[in-house]
């Protein structure tokens with residue numbers, strides 16, 4: 001274990017995906033990057049290098065937001081960390097503009113994120129997983145104003161470091177959701193591990209493959225498998241009658257505007273319910289129009305050639321998976337009548353979505369000081385701080401896991417620039433003693449959600 005007694009930061013970020021990368025930049029742009037007068041900060045990331053959903057970096061897949069919703073532009077349009085600055089630095093700005101497309105490939109956006117992280121990498125420890133957050137209790141028994149984080153080195157699995165923080169920003173990302181009772185292995189994969197598991201296999205051994213789900217991940221993987229395995233039968237197990245299109249039309253897209261966070265947070269129960277009832281189809285169990293058309297075109301062309309190898313099993317859900325050696329037997333409940341059917345495959349991909357971010361495991365004993373609503377979810381202040389009992393004066397902020405209080409953009413990229421700025425403002429304001437118990441936002445609103 002590295003001896004770093006007194007390693008105390010004003011801000012420690014757990015996880016270094018796009019959300020905390022945006023925060024690192026927001027802190028730096030406030031001149032708060034560890035300079036004498038500013039706040040000190042450090043970020044811990046369990047991956048050995050920066051990576052944004054690497055196992056889903058499939059060829060030609062595109063972003064689901066405009067390139068202008070990058071790490072910074074909505075907060076600071078003149079930032080040197082913008083996607084446009086990246087294009088300029090890469091010598092591709094004219095070509096990008098000629099392309100006349102708001103939606104870069106995921107591969108290019110990944111390059112942008114890597115470029116941005118390389119400029120703040122001095123504040124990040126990779127291969128470092130935070131396993132717990134505990135209060136620092138001093139001899140006086142006063143309310144702890146610091147938190148102690150235990151960091152494990154990925155390579156050794158040993159405790160590597162213990163650091164203290166006045167504020168913690170948790171941004172550990174979505175949690176893969178498998179089929180009930182099914183575990184992933186070398187032939188049953190969750191979409192989040194797709195490319196890694198796929199490349200571990202001999203493609204020739206994959207003659208029958210199936211993909212579960214009717215969301216963006218499922219459709220993209222189905223298209224990829226069909227294209228990469230020209231000898232294989234590809235089955236798409238979809239619970240709906242056909243893929244539904246993701247609504248990204250302009251009026252619906254307003255729910256991802258920064259202002260929509262206030263409408264959701266300060267809105268009535270009825271307002272929040274309307275967001276979900278009318279606009280869930282902007283994000284969940286839906287697919288981009290272009291991918292739907294691509295898949296339909298492939299199956300139609302096959303039909304014309306009389307060689308059908310792409311099978312859409314609609315109104316179908318997986319109810320069980322049995323594994324034995326190279327065999328995988330999938331039990332399906334099919335159609336309106338609910339008959340059961342068996343499908344044997346060489347590999348099964350569960351594109352069954354994600355649970356939202358859940359920091360309870362990290363918080364351990366601290367969890368008892370975090371307030372929860374009637375449904376057991378964290379009560380949140382407007383500045384993304386978990387509402388706590390007076391016992392805690394340090395800030396525990398969440399980037400993600402706040403859909404119930406801050407709306408649909410919580411787990412997406414749409415609002416990360418503005419959200420990071422708001423968290424930075426809150427930390428500065430609280431540090432300056434403007435408010436210790438309630439954020440300026442919550443004060444303005446007179447309430448906590």
Ligand code: FDA
Pocket residue numbers: 014015016017018019020044045046047051052053056062063064065128129130131171172173174217399400411412413414
């Ligand atoms: P993200 O999951 O990216 O990062 C969390 C990081 O925390 C990870 O790097 C993880 O390793 C690390 N970590 C976890 N636990 C840790 C611990 N205990 N200690 C240290 N590190 C830890 N949204 C959108 O708006 N537009 C889009 O185009 C897409 N595209 C997209 C594609 C795919 C395939 C998926 C699955 C999702 C999207 N999304 C999206 C939604 C997605 O949530 C979003 O793009 C970001 O990944 C959110 O960034 P975060 O930094 O919050 O989480």
Ligand code: NAP
Pocket residue numbers: 056061062063064106179191212213214215216217218220237238239283284285286316317318319351352353354
């Ligand atoms: P998702 O939208 O939550 O879809 C999961 C799918 O799995 C749903 O259709 C669900 O159907 C289905 N499912 C669950 N259990 C099932 C069962 N037993 N049998 C059959 N189907 C079952 O998840 P996702 O596609 O991974 O998308 C998650 C997020 O990642 C979204 O924000 C998406 O936009 C994003 N994403 C973006 C890109 C990109 O940028 N290019 C690529 C991939 C993903 P029910 O709803 O009926 O349960």
